[in-house]
Amino acid sequence: MPISGSRRSDYRSWGGTVAGEHLVYRPRSLADARAALTATGGASVLAYGNGRSYGDVGLNPGGRLIDCRGLDRFIEFDRQTGIVTCEAGVRLADILAALCRPDPDGSGWFLPVSPGTRFVTVGGAIANDVHGKNHHREGCFGRHVLGLDLARGDGSVLSCSPQSQPDLFAATIGGLGLTGLILSARVQLRRVVGTGVEAEDIRFAGLDDFFALAAESEAGWEYTAAWIDCLATGAALGRGIFSRARHHAGIGVPPPALDPKIAIPFALPLSPLNRLTLLAFNTAYFHKLGRRGRRRWVGSYEKVLYPLDKIGDWNRLYGARGFFQFQCVVPNTVARDAIAELLARIAASGQGSMLAVLKTMGDLPSPGLLSFPMAGASLALDFPDTGAPTRQLLAALEAIVVAAGGRLYPAKDSVMSAETFRRGYPRLPEFLRYTDPAMSSGFARRVGLDNRLREAA
Numbered sequence: 021m022p023i024s025g026s027r028r029s030d031y032r033s034w035g036g037t038v039a040g041e042h043l044v045y046r047p048r049s050l051a052d053a054r055a056a057l058t059a060t061g062g063a064s065v066l067a068y069g070n071g072r073s074y075g076d077v078g079l080n081p082g083g084r085l086i087d088c089r090g091l092d093r094f095i096e097f098d099r100q101t102g103i104v105t106c107e108a109g110v111r112l113a114d115i116l117a118a119l120c121r122p123d124p125d126g127s128g129w130f131l132p133v134s135p136g137t138r139f140v141t142v143g144g145a146i147a148n149d150v151h152g153k154n155h156h157r158e159g160c161f162g163r164h165v166l167g168l169d170l171a172r173g174d175g176s177v178l179s180c181s182p183q184s185q186p187d188l189f190a191a192t193i194g195g196l197g198l199t200g201l202i203l204s205a206r207v208q209l210r211r212v213v214g215t216g217v218e219a220e221d222i223r224f225a226g227l228d229d230f231f232a233l234a235a236e237s238e239a240g241w242e243y244t245a246a247w248i249d250c251l252a253t254g255a256a257l258g259r260g261i262f263s264r265a266r267h268h269a270g271i272g273v274p275p276p277a278l279d280p281k282i283a284i285p286f287a288l289p290l291s292p293l294n295r296l297t298l299l300a301f302n303t304a305y306f307h308k309l310g311r312r313g314r315r316r317w318v319g320s321y322e323k324v325l326y327p328l329d330k331i332g333d334w335n336r337l338y339g340a341r342g343f344f345q346f347q348c349v350v351p352n353t354v355a356r357d358a359i360a361e362l363l364a365r366i367a368a369s370g371q372g373s374m375l376a377v378l379k380t381m382g383d384l385p386s387p388g389l390l391s392f393p394m395a396g397a398s399l400a401l402d403f404p405d406t407g408a409p410t411r412q413l414l415a416a417l418e419a420i421v422v423a424a425g426g427r428l429y430p431a432k433d434s435v436m437s438a439e440t441f442r443r444g445y446p447r448l449p450e451f452l453r454y455t456d457p458a459m460s461s462g463f464a465r466r467v468g469l470d471n472r473l474r475e476a477a
């Protein structure tokens with residue numbers, strides 16, 4: 021029986037600023053997913069993972085969406101090698117729960133790379149080539165993908181890997197869902213000495229200290245990132261708390277819950293986050309480590325990797341208008357000055373969020389043609405949508421990043437210009453040779469990926 025879709029207008033971006041009507045298919049099998057991809061209807065199509073992208077990269081307003089959450093079966097796991105084969109809708113949370121349980125000595129298999137939420141699908145992790153706090157050690161998720169099956173709009177299914185169809189494989193890693201529908205993937209998990217972690221939090225006074233701590237921590241610590249007080253100015257500009265962690269021998273902790281235990285039930289009419297609440301929070305948080313300014317602890321990786329996963333639908337806290345996330349990376353040579361300029365601009369605007377994250381990225385290359393990370397420093401933070409002032413601020417930040425030779429992250433973006441995208445991703449012309457004409461997205465249309473840039477390639 022042919023699979024049918026339903027018209028829906030409740031698919032929104034994680035930031036809540038992008039929505040639209042879609043014809044949505046919810047396949048429960050790989051055969052149905054292929055049928056949905058080739059179903060007639062003329063409109064373009066896009067895979068939907070678990071909707072954790074902040075902007076329009078995961079939506080296709082006016083077109084079709086294939087919601088992959090029903091493609092949630094494990095196909096094979098080799099406990100000796102740690103290689104897992106699964107359907108594309110399996111979430112990282114499912115892999116943690118099923119495969120990352122500690123052995124009696126605490127050691128075990130673990131995700132090689134994880135973003136700041138475990139509620140993303142394997143397909144979504146590949147299509148955005150996600151990175152985590154261990155980027156300086158392990159690179160992007162795509163480095164650990166051994167192969168994948170890709171369905172194309174012409175009805176074909178291609179097995180891609182670094183050895184077979186390597187170019188299409190490279191285009192699909194970080195390919196923003198535009199090369200086809202990933203049906204399944206083979207991922208190499210990482211053996212860790214303990215599934216628990218030992219961690220250290222260190223207060224620092226400014227950007228020079230941040231870069232010194234990052235450099236000092238690279239060799240010995242697997243996970244590093246810093247919280248930044250985005251309202252601090254003058255001598256305190258860039259102050260924050262540096263967190264570093266590593267797996268700890270003999271300490272095994274069971275995986276956290278498959279879903280958050282508490283959730284925000286609806287979007288508040290207005291965001292409670294404003295300059296005053298932000299100032300109060302940031303000042304208190306900066307001083308949370310007491311007089312010593314340093315704390316060492318041993319325990320669950322959940323606190324290090326997934327602090328936001330505790331509260332379901334926390335994005336609703338930003339109110340009905342939603343919020344934008346901004347994430348950039350700037351190259352090492354200019355990182356110190358460019359980050360200072362970005363932070364000064366943000367502090368002057370009085371906008372920002374409680375969670376601003378600064379992290380250095382390593383130089384391990386990704387196979388992905390459009391992969392976001394580059395060796396340098398990455399800043400990420402949210403801005404409640406206040407209309408024109410927020411858009412003006414985002415445009416100013418974008419200009420600083422472009423001038424610094426950096427780039428913005430499509431998974432987090434809703435506003436960058438086509439020119440900024442083109443300049444930030446020099447391998448774009450190569451990528452455009454492998455896009456599937458059936459696929460499109462709000463992001464693709466916004467940055468001219470599905471027509472102007474294709475024609476120019």
Ligand SMILES: Cc1cc2nc3c(=O)[nH]c(=O)nc-3n(C[C@H](O)[C@H](O)[C@H](O)COP(=O)(O)OP(=O)(O)OC[C@H]3O[C@@H](n4cnc5c(N)ncnc54)[C@H](O)[C@@H]3O)c2cc1C
Binds near residue numbers: 108
């Ligand atoms: C709290 C939070 C923290 C985050 N932290 C990080 C972080 O530290 N690092 C980082 O890199 N990202 C981070 N992200 C972003 C997130 O990891 C990415 O946006 C991720 O791609 C979302 O996956 P998803 O399964 O929800 O996919 P969606 O958001 O639904 O889709 C993302 C992209 O994947 C494509 N896609 C999905 N499934 C398939 C498929 N089967 N075949 C082909 N294409 C597919 C979609 O078309 C779309 O282009 C964070 C997001 C949140 C909400």
